[in-house]
Amino acid sequence: MAPPTTGRLSALLRRCASAGALSPGAQLHAQALVAWRLPDVTLETDLVLFYCRCGALPHARQVFDTMTPSPSMHAYNVLLAASPPSAALGLLSRLLAAGLRPDRYAIPAALRACAELRDALLGAALHGFAVRLGLFSNVVVSGALLGMYAKAEVLDDAVRVFDEMPEKDTVVWNCMVTGYARAGRAKDALDLFWKAQVEAVNMVRDVRAVPSVLNICAKEGELMKGREIHGRMVRILAFDRDVAVGNALVDMYAKCGRVDGARAVFAGMKERNVVSWSTLISCYGVHGRGQEALRVYKEMVSQGVKPNCVTFTSILSSCSHSGLVTDGQRIFESMSKVYSVEPAADHYACMVDLMGRAGAIEEAVGFIRKMPMEPSASVWGALLSACAMHNNVDVGEIAAYRLFELEEGNASNYVTLCGIYDAAGRSDDVAGLRSRMRELGMVKTPGCSWVDVKGRACAFYQGSVPRYLRRRIVWVLDRLLEDMGGSESEDGHTNIYYDYELIRP
Incomplete structure (x- = not known):
């Protein structure tokens, strides 16, 4: 039987690349060598693509390095996209030394490498390349620039790129919102998120930025905004089918002090992972409900979900805050013996806290x-x-x-x-x-607390309240204690909790 032609080998290699079939593709490579089909720039480029898609990067690099007379631009682009950051930037230098010009595929790959390495200086140089080559108008190139500046936390440049982009897709809007969130610019992130819901096509049903925005609501105590987002997720049927959104909602309600809300979201999730369980355990723990945290932990284990290091930190902290010394010690011992999770410094700190709170200092x-x-x-x-x-x-x-x-x-x-x-x-x-x-x-x-009044955060520092105002505040709180102190929720827990020792005259 006649050996397959070069075109036939290329077509078969692309099919193997799509299927991730390493062994059959390697056999085709051998056939190409035996049949003297190499060197051939198209076939060699397909071999680079095949090995990259199958995760065999050393083999891809070996084929790339032996391409004659030199690697094609397509081969550079394929290997750039698959290589780790440092190797990708090395490839970019080699590309430029060979006299080739980076195109709309090479520049985004190099920018992603800069983002991973937090190298904003090299990213800025690539920005200049993109402008000079007339590639900035390409949404993939400009989106990669935006992502690079955002990950490198150069937010001013990211905003400038965002404002100058001729068109923006959902990836770009999500990237900018997430960049604001990562930099701690809560107001900007929330404002842009709501703006995207109005201006961006398809953003209404896109939930990729929602966990980041909910994390901001949790950190800033923005319960009302978090509830608005929750309502939107329910309307577009995303809440119960997206586990990341569900986990973020549980965390948001927990950090805003709404334990019942966190529990209700968790109960309504159709899909849960170990993060879901760990978040609910932490929710109960930080609110002093150690027994309920322990119950959730036992339920999690009974359903075959293996706890991880974060789960153990949450449950050990819960036991510590509720004085469950015996349970905490038993869970700590089970970490390595039952679940093969070696305790880290945080777990030892939880155990020291557990013993210390119980008075067992020695x-x-x-x-x-x-x-x-x-x-x-x-x-x-x-x-x-x-x-x-x-x-x-x-x-x-x-x-x-x-x-x-x-x-x-x-x-x-x-x-x-x-x-x-x-x-x-x-x-x-x-x-x-x-x-x-x-x-x-x-x-x-100094100790600080704040309250949102008509959209404005009003901060209160320890010692900043005059004596005459402290007397009036304490009088009002005493009246509230008399009127509401006995109020209990359906689960038997009091609905109000406050500590105003610092403001007493």
Whole structure:
């Protein structure tokens, strides 16, 4: 039988590339060598494409490097798109040295590499290339530029690219919203998200930016805006079929203090993953409902969902906040023995906090000594907090001085030790520590809370409220306590909680 022609081999290689069939494609490569079909620029380019699609990058690079007389532009583009960031930029240098001009495929691939490496300077140079070559008007090129600036957190340049783009697709709108969210510019992200819902075609049903926007609502306590987004997701039937949106909604309600809302969203999700379960466990834990967090954890395990390191952090923290010492110890021991998850520093910190809150300071110290790794700042911080809670001066000093070494500029560690000394009546030590803080130029950031009033965030700092206003505030809160303090929700938990010791006269 006559060997297959070059055209036939190329067609078969493309089919193998589409199917990810590595073994049959490698056999075709062998046939091409035996039948002396190589070198051939089209066939070699198809071989590069085939190996890249199958994840065999070393083989793709080997074919690419042996192409004669030199690799084609198409081969460069294929390998650029598949290569890791550093290798992709090396390929770009080789492309330019060969006298080739980057096209609308090469520049986006190189820009993605710059974004991964956070190399805004090289990205800006590629920006200049795109403008000089007349490629900026291409939505893929300009979108890649926008993504590069956003990931490198050069938001001003990202906004300039966004404003100058002749056309914007849903990817571009989502990228800009996510860039604002990543940079912490909450208002800009929310404003652009709602603008996109009005101006951008297909954005109404596109949910890729929704988790980022919900994370902003959670961080900023924007419950009403989060609920608006929730309503929109329900209307377009995206809430119960998109697990990322569902997880973000659970997290948003949890961080805004609406435990019942988080539980309702979780119950309505048709698809759940380990993040969904971990988020709900964390929700119950931070609100002091340790038993419910434990129940959700047991239900998760019973349904065959394997907990990960984040799950264990959430459940151990929940046990710590609710004083469930025995349950926390049992879960910690099961991490490596049952689930093959090696405890990390955060898990050890949770256990130290668990023991410390229960008053077992010496047991916590012994636990730290047995750690297979050097105790981190989070571990010593948990121990210091426990010592402050139980007025343990000796161990508190040890923990504090370790933290002074690990976190040189953290004033809160000095303030906590001052509090321990003060509770023990050691005024000389308090004065000495405060003098040391002044020498180091440390200033404790005052406690702050804020409330949204007609769209404007009003902040309140510790000590900023005049005495006459404090008396009036306390009087109003006392009246509210009398009127609403006994109100309970259907699950038996009080609907209000507040702590106003800091504002008492």
